[in-house]
Amino acid sequence: MPSQHQWVAFLVAALLFIQLPGPSLLFTIGRALTVGRRDALLSALGNGIGVLAQVLLVAVGLGAVVAASATAYTVVKVAGAGYVVWLGVQAVRHRADARRALEPSADGPAGASAVPVRASALRSLRIGVVVGATNPKTLVFFVAFLPQFTGAGPAGPQVALLGLAFCVLAAASDSVWVLVASQTRTWFARRPERLDGLGAAGGALMIGLGTSMLVAER
Numbered sequence: 001m002p003s004q005h006q007w008v009a010f011l012v013a014a015l016l017f018i019q020l021p022g023p024s025l026l027f028t029i030g031r032a033l034t035v036g037r038r039d040a041l042l043s044a045l046g047n048g049i050g051v052l053a054q055v056l057l058v059a060v061g062l063g064a065v066v067a068a069s070a071t072a073y074t075v076v077k078v079a080g081a082g083y084v085v086w087l088g089v090q091a092v093r094h095r096a097d098a099r100r101a102l103e104p105s106a107d108g109p110a111g112a113s114a115v116p117v118r119a120s121a122l123r124s125l126r127i128g129v130v131v132g133a134t135n136p137k138t139l140v141f142f143v144a145f146l147p148q149f150t151g152a153g154p155a156g157p158q159v160a161l162l163g164l165a166f167c168v169l170a171a172a173s174d175s176v177w178v179l180v181a182s183q184t185r186t187w188f189a190r191r192p193e194r195l196d197g198l199g200a201a202g203g204a205l206m207i208g209l210g211t212s213m214l215v216a217e218r
Contacts, residue, residue, distance in 0.1 A: 002151045002158060010149040014166050017141075018173045024051070024138070027084065027131050028174040030206040032181035034091040035124070040178040042121055043128035048171035050132020055163025058142045059156045077136045078214065084131060085210030091203030 002010065019025075024047055032040035132138075142163060150158040 001153060002149050002162065006149045006151060010162060011165070011169075013145075014169055015173075017145075018166075018170050024132065024135070024170060024174060025177060026205060027128075028177050029181050030088070030091070030203070031127075032178045033184070033201060033205070034203055037178060037182040038121075039124040040182065041175055042124035043131075044174035044178055045171055046125040046128020046130075047132035047174065048128075048167045049125075050129040050134070051138055051170060052164065052167045053129075053133045054135075054139045055142060055146070055160060055167065058139065058146060058163065059160040061156075077134075079134050081210045081214035083134065083210070085207050085214075087127065087131075088203040088206030088208075088210060091206060092200050093203075 027047065028040065028044050031043045035043075142159075146159045146162050146166075147155060149162055
């Protein structure tokens with residue numbers, strides 16, 4: 001098992017890495033700006049679950065295969081990047097939905113019968129899982145990063161334990177970012193027409209993220 005010194009070094013390194021503006025953080029902020037707090041928090045949780053699936057692959061050795069195979073890496077990269085771009089396009093296309101939900105309806109005042117349409121909790125969770133599980137750069141990072149903090153004994157269980165700790169830290173950090181970004185969304189909601197630009201900005205953020213994932217070198 002990792003020693004106390006290895007745990008401290010791992011936690012410091014993990015916290016620093018998590019705060020870098022990478023795919024998970026940008027995806028989380030984009031979701032918070034486009035779908036709201038609840039669905040963004042569920043997507044952040046799903047993203048952590050997807051990343052945990054990568055950790056388990058690394059723990060059993062399959063992550064190294066993807067890291068070493070150009071074809072496997074490309075397939076995973078294109079699938080993940082394409083999905084994020086699609087989410088961004090959908091957010092831009094439906095950028096006026098939140099504003100319309102706050103406009104007065106024929107049956108009453110603003111918001112009385114125009115409740116924003118939420119995705120199901122399962123769908124929001126699933127979106128996060130797909131994005132987290134299809135980010136090949138995270139997979140390669142785990143292959144290179146986690147084994148450095150293992151101690152005496154079988155490496156697989158230690159990698160799984162370290163990866164679990166990493167995912168918990170990442171989900172907690174992403175949730176904080178969701179809450180911060182959601183406050184920005186709430187401020188925009190005071191003047192509903194602002195939400196059009198906010199939804200478009202969040203969608204553009206995810207389109208840019210997906211594009212950068214697609215063209216990034218290994």
